[in-house]
Amino acid sequence: MASSIQALDAGLAAPDDDELERAAARAHRRYRNKVRAWRVAIIVVVLGAWEIAGRTRAIDPFFFAMPSLIAAKLRVWLTTETPIGSLYAQVWVTLQEAFLGFLIGSVMGVIAGILLGRNRMLSDVLTLYVRIANSVPRVVLGSIFVIAFGLGMASKVALAVVMVFFVVFANAFQGVREADRALISNARFLGASPLQVTTSVVIPSAMSWILASLHVSFSFALVGAVVGEFLGSRQGIGLLIATSQGTFDAPGVFAAMIVLGVIALAADALLTAAERRLLVWRPAITTER
């Protein structure tokens, strides 16, 4: 009797489980393919419509460009050179400016955020000025920087720093303020000095806030660098855009935009990888291993 029930169990349950798993995997694959298909469909429709509208002169490709013209422009830039020299040189200059600005701005932002977050008096005095400075459209400062630091890299880096600083500062400050009181008290009882509390409790708990802000702020640094180049420079993607604009080269503007987008996406992927490494202790990430 018992053995026949076991046999029944084995006969029903085992293939059932397998069958269910296979079905679930199939359903999941089907869903993923559907998502991909829709993504491709949307881009094809949008670009196709744009191309057709341009070719039928529904819109004037001279002003609004056309996907084929943009692709041709990109091909020329990649294989020969842009009106202001090699494309790679321009990318390199803009990258350097954005990266330097990002680095300086985020380090300053983190330090200022931690200092003000840990010091009540300092933050009560200074937050008013931070808020005022934050409310000024920072791009305007670019003009000052071009006047003060000239047409070289320094003025672009300065603008990128200003763009990045406030975002990172606000997040670091908030992260420090949100640090768990119990963890801080625990560290104190375990014998931590105020400095040790900062380094081993406050900074790690602010880390997820800070990293989240770094994601946003690299694109801010890129904006700072490009706008700075726009306002006055001798090289860089921003100058490439300004030059294209000056020669009524609409495909050139779009092509430069695509180059910027690729840079921003690559930087974002790098930061995501860094974040994964730094936050292994967080549940969502470690349980996936």
Place this chain on the structure above:
Amino acid sequence: MPSTDTPDPVIELRRVSRRFMTPDGRSLLALRDFDLTVQRGEFVAIVGPTGCGKSTTLNLITGLAQPTTGGVRVLGRPVGGIDPRLGFVFQADALFPWRNVLDNVSAGPRFRGRPRPEAEAEARAWIQRVGLAGFERHYPHQLSGGMRKRCALAQTFINRPEVLLMDEPFSALDVQTRVVMQDELLRLWETTGSSVVFVTHDIEEAIGLADRVYVLTARPATVKAVYEIDLPRPRVLSEIRYAPRFIETSRVIWNDLRHDAIAMA
């Protein structure tokens, strides 16, 4: 090295009262005429209705709160700032989530300037003692509630605190795990000889663990009664709760508390 035969209590609260200012500017009396003494090596439990100011007494002992009137002396001197001879086990999880078990337990010695190999060797011994061997590389979120408490106990005991303060440390655990952890605590405490102040709202827990139980009134809290618990040691919680003397003591305390409990509800 203070001589151990001094009659000086380890903790002494004398006619302490504590007044809070609420954000809307009203003042609120949390403690009134509160007296508490803890002798060296003694296990004292503080029981009272929820929200009566039990945790305030711990904050007074640690110096996180200053008494409005009255005096607090800990280890022979007035309280001023966090004393490294005190250990504190929290109600909530206070393990560092970004550190694994080994780094959490060795945190105390590391903060106190011990070299890493030494601190880690001692941490491993304590991890073994609380039954977490094999979990050194696990992060807190990978442990169960009971295991996290074991880790928290190891983290505190490794500093060999002379005074151990515990703020409802086991209240978040399920009943079975709680009894296991209570026995674990008694076992560890009996090897160290620290003085303990254990705050809880669970009368059975207080009777089972402590030498003396302070029962507080509802807010403003003051000492309603003090009970000497003369159950023999070493105790095993899972057995002692059926001893006639345990049942009798808890009946007496329940009767005393009933009025306050009704008033609070």
